[in-house]
Amino acid sequence: MSDTKNTSPRRKFLKNAAVGSAGAAAMGFPMISSAQTINLRFQSTWPAKDIFHEYANDYATKVNAMSGGRLKIEVLPAGSVVKAFDMLDAVSSGTLDGGHGVLAYWYGKSPALALWGSGPAFGMDANTLLSWNQYGGGQQLLNEIYNDLKLDVVSFPYGPMPTQPLGWFKKPIAKADDLKGLKYRTVGLSIEIFTDMGASVQALPGGEIIPAMDRGVLDAAEFNNATSDRILGFPDVSKICMLQSFHQSSEQFEIIFNKKKYSSLPADLQAILSYGTQAASADMSWKAIDRYSKDFSELQTKDKVKFYATPKSILVAQLNAWDKIIAKKAAEIPMFKKVLDSQKAFAQRAVRWDLLVNVDMKLAYDHYFKG
DSSP, X not given: OOOHHHHHHHHHHHHHHHHHHHHHHXXXXXXXXXXXXXXXXXXXXXXXXXXXXXXXXXXXXXXXXXXXTSEEEEEEOTTXXXXXXXXXXXXXXXXXXXXXXXXXXXXXXXXXXXXXXXXXXXXXOHHHHHHHHHHSSHHHHHHHHHHHTTOOEEEEEEEEOOOOOSEEESSOOOSGGGGTTOEEEOOTTHHHHHHHTTOEEEOOOGGGHHHHHHTTSOSEEOOSOHHHHHHHTHHHHOSEEEEOOSTBSSOEEEEEEEHHHHHTSOHHHHHHHHHHHHHHHHHHHHHHHHHHHHHHHHHHHTSOOEEEEXXXXXXXHHHHHHHHHHHHHHHHOHHHHHHHHHHHHHHHHHHHHHHHHSOOHHHHHHHHHOO
């Protein structure tokens, strides 16, 4: 037999507690759903149609999802707010909250910045160079350079790129002397490599290369990869592409934010922007393998492009040119030497490990596909 005197107050308490909880939930829910979204004004240095702009959007998608709607990055293509080569200054000044590009584009600010991509990097590929940046002191040096330049930015190098081709030409390049006199496009310290080898070099953003080749302003050019080259229209102006080069064999992307804007965010949103670059870096490298290999095949089959391996003599000539360039820069610019010495020390250990430990996959590929 129940004790109504004891249970009635208990039931009343439970009922009131339930009503109270529901009320609290009702009051709390609008606070969550109506939390103010922070919009970040963000521009890439790439045309909207390029896969590089897609990579920038991939990063934004990840950040927007992880923030639960508290952050919203909408990526604008190059030229929407500022020209591609003006993006760094625009982020530093606050005209843009952030951007997506490559460090080689800021070569004019400091030649040392181009060491995050230009040249053979003492044998490091792009992923190894990112390891140096993350764990070998590179990020600290990068922060120091931007601070010395009075640029108010937070930088996140990410997204390792495969080795870039020597470029697109009117005819195959058989020897280093064939580059002499050619009107050629590249960026960063690669400008000085090809200048030393006798080319007449122009630095142009990606979206301006094909029009320049079409008008005869350029005889030859490099950009980056099979997908970008196909999208931008290289097969329309050339049917010859030379694969493999040391001029940009270790490049990666950079995501930057205005430092004041970044620092004003709550710690968890700062973490999402930071760790989001790592997630996007892995995803970008996987997507690149899939997309670049497909477009490489289609360039051959559909666009009738002929690919040639860059002769070893040209690769050696690039290394010799690079040696002269870095020796001169290191003697003139203390920060350049500081970055270079740090990279060299890391590469001597990391590249040696890589070459001795990892098996040559060509043997396995030839076993299955060339038997």
